[in-house]
Amino acid sequence: MFLRSILLHLRIPFSFLLMPVYVFALSLSPNLLINQLIWSFGIIHLLVYPASNAFNSYFDKDEKSIGMLKNPPPVSKGLYYTATALDAGAIALGCLKINLLFGSMLAIYILVSRAYSHPLIRLKKYPYVSWIIAGFFQGFFTFLM
Template sequence: MFSSSSWLHMRIPFSYFLMPVFLFSLAVSPNNSMTGPVLWTFVLVHLFLYPASNGYNSYFDKDEKSIGGLKNPPPVNKGLYYLSLLFDTIAIVLGGLMINITFAVMLLVYGLVSKAYSHPAVRLKKYPIGGWLVAGMFQGFFTFLMCYVGINKFSLDTTFRLSVLIPAALSTLMLWGNYPMTQIYQHEEDSKRGDKTLSLLLGIRGTFYFVGAVFGLVTLAFVLYFNAYFAPHYALTFLIALAPVVVYFLYWFVQAYRDETQANYQHTMWLNFISATCLNGFFLYLTLSTMNLL
C-alpha cells in the first residue's frame, strides 16, 4: 500500500533543516536533562510530524520539478495521502501517551495548519503575505513552544513568560527571513499552479534583497537577546557560527545577479544545509553550555 515513492515524498531527512528550532527550545529548557521527554519530543516532531506535513503537501501539490529535499520527485499516489495521515496519528497518540495532552493537542494544531497550507479548500500557499506569515509563525514560534512543552512535560501556561516568548519570537523571525529563499527556485512551478508565493512576488533579485535585510535584523535581535539573557561571548559565538552562511549567501547572490538561472534547487539546498548545520551546531553548543557539560 505504501510504495517507495510515498516514502520518498515524506522526506524524513529534510527534518534536519528544521532542527534548529528544537535545539533552541532545548537550550532554554529547565528540564533539558530529562532524556525520555527530550527524545520523545525530538522523534515525534522530526520523524513523524514534519514528514507527515511533507507528504500531505506533496500529495496536493503534485510537483513535477524539484521540491525541498527531493530533486526528482516521483508521481504521487493515494498511498502517500494515507501514509501522511498515519504519521500524524502516530505523532498525536504517542504525544499524548508519552508526554501529555497539551503536547498532543499542539501536534494536532500544527498538523491542521500545515494541511491548510496546501489543501485546495484553503491553500495558504497561494497568498504571498498570508502564507509567509503563517508558515513562519507555526514553524517558528508555535513549534518552539510545542517543543518546550514536550521537552519539559509542561502545561501551556508555563510558556507565558518573556524568557520563553522572546526566543520563540526569534525563531519565527529566523524562519521569516529564510522562507522566501526556499521558494526561489520554484517560480515556474508555482506560477503554473496559480500559487503566488512571497518569493514570486518579490522576484529573484528582490528575494535576495529582502532575505538579506531580514537576516541582518534577525542577527541583531539574536545578539541583543544573548547579551541580555546569557553573556556577550554567546553573541560573538553566534556571529562566528553564521559566518559561513553569510559567505555562501553573498557568493550565491553574485551568481544569481549575473544569471538568474543560478537561483536553482542545488544552490538553495546548499544554503539550507550550511545554514542548518551552523545553527544546529551553535544551538547544540548552547544546550551543552546550559547543562554545564562544557
C-alpha cells in the first residue's frame, strides 16, 4: 500500500502533459545529441516533474481529484522523502549526464517548484504571482533547459 500510494502521487502520466514544451524546444535545437535527449527527457519527465507532483501532494494533502488522480490516497512522510530523493537524483544525473549548466537549471527549477508548495513560502497562495511563475518555469525556463 505504501509503495502504491507513492507511485500514484508521482502522477507520472500527468507529467507527460508538459511534454509539448520539451518537443517544441527540440524542434528548434541545432544540437541534437541522442544520448543527451534521452537523458534530459528521462530526468525531466520521470524525475523532476513527478517529484514536484509528490512534493505538492505531500503539503496539500489533497483528498479530491488532482492531476489525473481521481481519488488520491493519504500521504505519508515517505512521499516527502521520495520527492527529495528524486530531486537529488535529477540534479546529480543532470550534472553528470548532460552538463553543469543543465544540472544548475534543474536545481533552480526544483527550488522554485518547492517554493510554490512549501508552507513557509507557498507561492501558490498568490494567484497572479503563481500563475506567472508556473508559466515561466514550466514554459520558457524548461524550453531553455
